[in-house]
Amino acid sequence: MHELSLAMDVCRITExxxxxxxxxxxxxxGVEVGDRSGVEFGTFEFCLDSLLSAPPFRDARAxxxxxxxxxxxxxxxxxxxxxxxx
Amino acid sequence: MAIRRIEVREKVxxxxxxxxxxxxxxxxxxxxxxxxxxxxxxxxxTALLERTLQELGDELRIAVVTGDVQTENDAERLARxxxxxxxxxxxxxxxxxxxxxxxxxxxxxxxxxxxxxIVENVGNLVCPASWDLGETEKIVIFSVTEGEDKPLKYPRxxxxxxxxxxxxxxxxxxxxxxxxxxxxFARQVNPELEFFFTSSISGEGLxxxxxxxxxxxxxxxxxxx
Numbered sequence: 001m002h003e004l005s006l007a008m009d010v011c012r013i014t015e016x017x018x019x020x021x022x023x024x025x026x027x028x029x030g031v032e033v034g035d036r037s038g039v040e041f042g043t044f045e046f047c048l049d050s051l052l053s054a055p056p057f058r059d060a061r062a063x064x065x066x067x068x069x070x071x072x073x074x075x076x077x078x079x080x081x082x083x084x085x086x
Numbered sequence: 087m088a089i090r091r092i093e094v095r096e097k098v099x100x101x102x103x104x105x106x107x108x109x110x111x112x113x114x115x116x117x118x119x120x121x122x123x124x125x126x127x128x129x130x131x132t133a134l135l136e137r138t139l140q141e142l143g144d145e146l147r148i149a150v151v152t153g154d155v156q157t158e159n160d161a162e163r164l165a166r167x168x169x170x171x172x173x174x175x176x177x178x179x180x181x182x183x184x185x186x187x188x189x190x191x192x193x194x195x196x197x198x199x200x201x202x203x204i205v206e207n208v209g210n211l212v213c214p215a216s217w218d219l220g221e222t223e224k225i226v227i228f229s230v231t232e233g234e235d236k237p238l239k240y241p242r243x244x245x246x247x248x249x250x251x252x253x254x255x256x257x258x259x260x261x262x263x264x265x266x267x268x269x270x271f272a273r274q275v276n277p278e279l280e281f282f283f284t285s286s287i288s289g290e291g292l293x294x295x296x297x298x299x300x301x302x303x304x305x306x307x308x309x310x311x
Contacts, residue, residue: 002181002216005180006098009099009101013098017092017094031098037216038213039216071099072098072099073094073095073096074094074096075093075094075095076091076094077091078090078092079089079091079092080087080088080090081087081090
């Protein structure tokens with residue numbers, strides 16, 4: 001549950017950065033997971049992949065890197081420039 | 087098709103930490119210490135609070151926020167021992183409380199008329215360690231019916247706590263629990279950890295716990311360990 005709520009927060013941050021109408025265009029979300037962040041890596045990865053593969057996302061994937069320290073952060077979002085207006 | 091990269095660098099817990107700082111600020115301004123009680127289910131958090139409210143309730147104005155995955159049973163139990171409002175937070179399946187819930191609960195609490203705030207977290211020795219609620223200190227409770235090696239199994243919770251309550255010590259004569267070993271394991275994880283040894287049934291050790299709460303309320307903040 002803890003990992004799922006953190007994964008949902010990653011989706012919230014993604015939405016804040018690209019806008020809800022562009023979530024279907026997200027291709028990759030970069031996340032750093034500190035080795036002392038208290039996050040179980042495998043469970044978190046599974047939760048995030050599950051969320052990113054379901055609507056309103058389409059073909060998004062997570063690129064998760066382990067880092068030293070205790071922080072969990074979203075580092076970048078890659079979006080397809082499908083619509084010039086996006 | 088072109089791919090655009092947006093740099094973010096945002097901590098996932100940033101929102102929670104921001105609200106926790108806000109809660110901490112409001113509590114500090116009002117001079118109200120806040121203790122976040124964390125433990126596994128069944129360690130005796132509610133029993134300790136029931137007795138605390140019963141015996142210190144006339145002396146200290148204690149506000150309580152309880153978190154449970156389902157039911158308001160703990161809040162109902164505690165409400166029998168105090169005239170003050172006991173706030174129940176039902177997390178609806180979530181394994182921890184977050185700072186947003188505490189901020190909402192505090193909307194109903196008159197901090198100017200409060201000496202002490204106690205949060206009874208969801209029974210879980212893992213997840214609540216990661217969530218700052220704006221508390222002065224986390225206090226971990228574990229009982230003699232659990233293994234002595236709880237601190238080694240759940241180190242993060244014992245690291246994040248400043249004090250530990252070893253509860254149900256009235257049962258020690260009936261159990262092969264080695265108290266010295268439990269304390270030693272806990273201090274391997276956190277050498278600074280201060281201990282209380284209590285029984286909410288016999289009342290043994292509670293005077294030390296009450297003294298700590300009285301001192302904290304008097305100072306308006308946590309007492310240095």
